[in-house]
Amino acid sequence: MVLEVMELLKEHLPVTQEPFVLSGDVNTGLVLVDVVNGFCTVGAGNLAPKQHNKQISQMVEESARLARVFCEKKWPIFAFLDSHHPDIPEHPYPPHCIAGTDESKLVPALQWLENEANVTLRCKDCIDGFLGCLEKDGSNIFIDWVKKNQIKNILVLGICTDICVLDFVCSTLSARNRGFLSPLEDVIVYSGGCATYDLPVSVAKTLGDAIAHPQELMHHIGLYMARGRGAKVVSEVSIKPL
Ligand SMILES: [Zn+2]
Numbered sequence: 447m448v449l450e451v452m453e454l455l456k457e458h459l460p461v462t463q464e465p466f467v468l469s470g471d472v473n474t475g476l477v478l479v480d481v482v483n484g485f486c487t488v489g490a491g492n493l494a495p496k497q498h499n500k501q502i503s504q505m506v507e508e509s510a511r512l513a514r515v516f517c518e519k520k521w522p523i524f525a526f527l528d529s530h531h532p533d534i535p536e537h538p539y540p541p542h543c544i545a546g547t548d549e550s551k552l553v554p555a556l557q558w559l560e561n562e563a564n565v566t567l568r569c570k571d572c573i574d575g576f577l578g579c580l581e582k583d584g585s586n587i588f589i590d591w592v593k594k595n596q597i598k599n600i601l602v603l604g605i606c607t608d609i610c611v612l613d614f615v616c617s618t619l620s621a622r623n624r625g626f627l628s629p630l631e632d633v634i635v636y637s638g639g640c641a642t643y644d645l646p647v648s649v650a651k652t653l654g655d656a657i658a659h660p661q662e663l664m665h666h667i668g669l670y671m672a673r674g675r676g677a678k679v680v681s682e683v684s685i686k687p688l
Contacts, residue, residue, distance in 0.1 A: 452662055461669045463637060463679050468515070468601070469686035473629075475597040476516045478525040479575060479604025479611045481509050481556055484542050484549030485528065485643070486605060491549045492540040493643065501661060502605065505641035508683075509603050510555040512639065515685055520564050522595040524588065525552065526578065528610070529569035536571070545569065566591055573610050576617035589621070592630050599632045601683065603639030608668030611640055615672045623676075633677045637669055 468474060483490040486502055495502055516523050528543040529550040530536055543550040550569065552559060559565045568587060570578025579588035591597070600618070604611050615633055622630050644661035651658075673679045 452666070455663065455666060459666070459670045461637075461666065461673055461679055463681035465682045465684065466601070466634060466636070466678075466680035467684050467686050468512075470519065470521075471686075472599055473521075473595060473597050474599040474601055475522045475524060475592065475595060476512055477575075477600050477602045477604075477614070478509055478513065478523065478556070479602065479614055480526055480528045480543075480606075481506060481553055481604055482527050482543060482550055483553055484547075486553050491542050493542040494549070495643065499641075499644060499661075501641040501644075501665065505603065505605060505639055506553055506555055508636065508639040512601070512603065512636075512683060513556060513559055517559075517562050517564060522591065522597065523559065523562070523565045524591055524600075525556075525559060525565060525567050526575040526604070526610070526614070527552065527567060527569045528571075530571050534571065536573075574613035574617050575610065576614050576621060586626075588618075589626055592627050596629055598629055599634055600630065601634045601636060602677075603636050605640065606642035606668070607637075607640040607665045608642050608671070611635065612668045612671055615677050616675050619676045635669065635672050635677045635679050636683050637665075637679055637681055639683070640668070641665065642668060 486506055488495050527550050529545045530543055532544050572578050579586045618633055621627050642665045645659040647658040650656040669679050
């Protein structure tokens with residue numbers, strides 16, 4: 447049943463994807479969305495996977511692979527960390543990624559990023575990372591990062607494809623279209639470097655008022671929405687040899 451639905455969905459809501467080649471010719475920034483224990487590490491919290499999850503593991507592996515490349519080349523990385531005050535819940539979600547706990551820290555495969563000079567870490571207490579970069583004085587540290595590094599492309603990976611990744615991508619595209627993000631041109635979402643959580647219909651039914659969230663389907667819809675708003679979606683990311 448789910449397979450049939452997926453085939454139908456991909457036929458009627460196609461997401462055109464091409465391979466992407468990273469090169470030093472265009473200033474590119476890597477944006478990692480919430481690759482933290484609370485969303486990625488088995489058993490780490492209310493919103494963490496309950497068991498090994500292939501899509502999430504692949505997303506973490508690809509994030510680590512590309513982070514390594516960006517650090518070797520000293521290219522800029524911007525990493526969001528979902529991070530909440532214990533007394534301020536984020537509806538409609540159960541408590542998760544409380545500031546100062548392991549849940550809001552980068553996964554073990556990415557922890558080394560904390561010590562890299564080309565990496566900007568940003569704790570955010572909302573779904574949309576672009577809004578989460580807004581400071582009280584009206585400045586926005588994501589905008590500052592794009593301008594300081596003269597970034598033309600951002601390559602976006604992380605979790606969840608249809609939630610935090612999508613909201614960040616949509617806001618960034620709107621801000622770019624309004625002229626706030628010059629010289630940013632392209633927002634590139636790497637499908638194999640994104641993941642979402644899995645709550646199949648059969649499981650949701652047993653949990654009372656839980657809303658089903660089938661992983662493959664919602665991942666696809668997230669990519670489809672991102673593309674519809676003007677992001678480029680790419681199927682693979684390779685590195686141009688020097
Ligand atoms: Zn959150």
